[in-house]
Amino acid sequence: MHINYNFLSIHLKALNLYRFKRKWLFFTTNELEILQLNRLKKLLLQFHENPFYGGILQKAGLTFQEIHNIDNIHEILSRLPILTKDDIHKHKEEMLNKNARGIFEDSSGGSTGTPLNFYHDETWLINMASTTLINDTMQGWYFFCPHVKLWGSPKDAGELDSVSGKILNIIRRRHFCDSFDMPVEKLWKYHADMEKFRPVVIFSYASSIYILANFLHAHGIDPSYPTRSIISTAECLDEQMRDKIQKVFKVPVYDRYGSREVGCIGGECEKHKGMHLHIYDHILECIDPRSGKPVRGGAGELIITDLNNYAFPFIRYRIGDWGILSTEKCNCGRNGPMLKKVLGRTTDTITTKSGRMVHGEYFTHVFYGVDGVSQFQFVQENREHYRLFIVKNENYQDDFTKSIVREINEVIGEDCCLEVHFVDEIPVTNSGKHRFTISKVPINIKS
Ligand SMILES: [Zn+2]
Numbered sequence: 263m264h265i266n267y268n269f270l271s272i273h274l275k276a277l278n279l280y281r282f283k284r285k286w287l288f289f290t291t292n293e294l295e296i297l298q299l300n301r302l303k304k305l306l307l308q309f310h311e312n313p314f315y316g317g318i319l320q321k322a323g324l325t326f327q328e329i330h331n332i333d334n335i336h337e338i339l340s341r342l343p344i345l346t347k348d349d350i351h352k353h354k355e356e357m358l359n360k361n362a363r364g365i366f367e368d369s370s371g372g373s374t375g376t377p378l379n380f381y382h383d384e385t386w387l388i389n390m391a392s393t394t395l396i397n398d399t400m401q402g403w404y405f406f407c408p409h410v411k412l413w414g415s416p417k418d419a420g421e422l423d424s425v426s427g428k429i430l431n432i433i434r435r436r437h438f439c440d441s442f443d444m445p446v447e448k449l450w451k452y453h454a455d456m457e458k459f460r461p462v463v464i465f466s467y468a469s470s471i472y473i474l475a476n477f478l479h480a481h482g483i484d485p486s487y488p489t490r491s492i493i494s495t496a497e498c499l500d501e502q503m504r505d506k507i508q509k510v511f512k513v514p515v516y517d518r519y520g521s522r523e524v525g526c527i528g529g530e531c532e533k534h535k536g537m538h539l540h541i542y543d544h545i546l547e548c549i550d551p552r553s554g555k556p557v558r559g560g561a562g563e564l565i566i567t568d569l570n571n572y573a574f575p576f577i578r579y580r581i582g583d584w585g586i587l588s589t590e591k592c593n594c595g596r597n598g599p600m601l602k603k604v605l606g607r608t609t610d611t612i613t614t615k616s617g618r619m620v621h622g623e624y625f626t627h628v629f630y631g632v633d634g635v636s637q638f639q640f641v642q643e644n645r646e647h648y649r650l651f652i653v654k655n656e657n658y659q660d661d662f663t664k665s666i667v668r669e670i671n672e673v674i675g676e677d678c679c680l681e682v683h684f685v686d687e688i689p690v691t692n693s694g695k696h697r698f699t700i701s702k703v704p705i706n707i708k709s
Pocket residue numbers: 531532533534538592593594595596
């Protein structure tokens with residue numbers, strides 16, 4: 263069910279919505295809560311007849327009338343169960359609302375090594391694009407300002423290789439540096455390209471820009487780019503990384519949080535006091551996983567409700583991340599709750615035998631669209647020896663192994679040893695997080 267959207271039409275609609283929505287972050291907390299409650303009610307009413315979610319609402323006693331009458335968002339949430347990735351694996355087709363407009367299938371490698379297939383619709387796409395724009399402009403990017411993307415989505419890379427992609431790139435004033443392919447000679451090239459292109463903003467995986475910062479620092483290079491900001495995404499940006507990146511590039515680094523499943527969840531403003539949550543698009547809860555009770559000010563499991571996806575109910579979805587909700591308010595004028603920190607989104611970069619540095623996200627992309635994998639972990643023992651652990655489910659087909667191994671061999675090299683182990687579970691780290699890539703090889707950026 264893939265739909266080729268009219269790129270221009272979607273972006274014009276998103277732009278229109280952006281002009282309207284960008285004021286919402288400045289609404290009062292009370293106004294934001296009313297907006298959020300109304301959007302949640304609308305979403306639940308949409309799924310009332312859903313083969314999967316209708317039963318859940320019925321069990322929770324949330325009849326049509328009851329949903330209309332409730333005026334407390336927490337009361338609704340407390341009556342709804344948590345949606346797990348396993349629920350999605352088992353009930354994906356029942357969960358789909360076939361009446362939604364412009365449905366398309368999407369997939370995610372998952373931040374925690376759990377691949378997932380699901381659906382989005384046109385309303386979601388337009389909202390996602392408009393909110394991303396709100397976040398981009400808050401973090402220093404404006405229309406048509408030159409920017410570099412230092413990341414590695416093969417989907418994006420494929421688009422960029424096409425003629426239309428290249429034209430769009432010129433119009434958007436965007437340059438792409440592939441962080442799935444970062445040997446030292448490529449780091450030299452990326453640096454030279456950026457010196458020439460002079461981006462105003464760099465969008466990057468936290469660890470990729472950190473590697474580039476370390477590389478430049480190690481060679482005593484003082485880059486003249488970017489001129490305004492660096493936007494870090496997809497992974498934890500710890501303070502030591504942020505300090506190093508800011509020291510080398512001499513511009514502020516903005517953190518943001520999002521996922522393929524639900525889009526852009528929040529981002530830092532110029533005060534860097536935590537991430538403003540786009541609460542008109544999502545409800546983000548932080549809970550104690552044992553009691554299910556809300557946690558404020560301390561670490562808890564993040565549970566997210568996407569208020570725009572009318573094709574697929576991401577309602578109280580266990581996204582797989584931990585975080586801390588802020589108890590403070592920002593003094594920039596934007597209201598609403600803030601996320602202080604996301605914990606544990608770490609990705610190791612793999613340095614192959616040939617010296618190529620491959621961002622850990624590459625391995626999540628290998629599993630995009632593979633339906634039979636509940637979890638995976640890729641471990642680099644040394645430059646020639648790798649181990650892939652897979653927890654498979656009933657949808658796994660034997661020929662998946664061949665294509666997964668082929669894609670991994672493309673980056674590690676055919677002459678390396680890749681062991682595939684099918685296991686019942688993958689143990690979490692001491693901090694309770696699952697790491698989907700682990701490298702035991704230190705990164706060498708000096709050679
Ligand atoms: Zn702020």
